[in-house]
Amino acid sequence: GENVEQHPSTLSVQEGDSAVIKCTYSDSASNYFPWYKQELGKGPQLIIDIRSNVGEKKDQRIAVTLNKTAKHFSLHITETQPEDSAVYFCAAPGGAQKLVFGQGTRLTINP
């Protein structure tokens, strides 16, 4: 089955700097890669996703890149703000019926 590895587990950046979180997956047939943001006491919120037919997708300050050959994908947040502080999860399909999540990255934005 699919296995997703995520790193780093914690990340601290200065406000205004960029943050990058990386994930690797094991199943070369996986074709959909979402990123979720989870704030304290809330459920995961889908913030961006990418499908296997593209290499990069941007949405304002957030971007995701995909390298199918190396089987890894990354989340890039530019011009970070205090409200970006949260736990971020990557995921990949574990079969059509489920998502397999990474272990999470706790991002802290320092003012």
Add this chain to the structure above:
Amino acid sequence: DAGVTQSPTHLIKTRGQHVTLRCSPISGHKSVSWYQQVLGQGPQFIFQYYEKEERGRGNFPDRFSARQFPNYSSELNVNALLLGDSALYLCASTPHSPGTYNEQFFGPGTRLTVL
């Protein structure tokens, strides 16, 4: 539009008891999935239901069961609770049928504490 809703928000039970958690998907979504999130970890898949039929099951014991109703809402039942069942239980809905992209939208979760 309202998002995925779950009830109750918090629940405290003792070992051996039974619990029922409820979920209402986003309007128009026919597929509901359940995940367990233990503190400090990513969500783990428990079940998926589509059109009232179970379409996927994760690696959880038979103490865990679920069902989906004609209005597409869903219940997750856990029998003979163990301390290790303490977790945030998340419900997610998707507009897609099984076999297509797995874009899923999560509810706020039910925090279950087993004493």
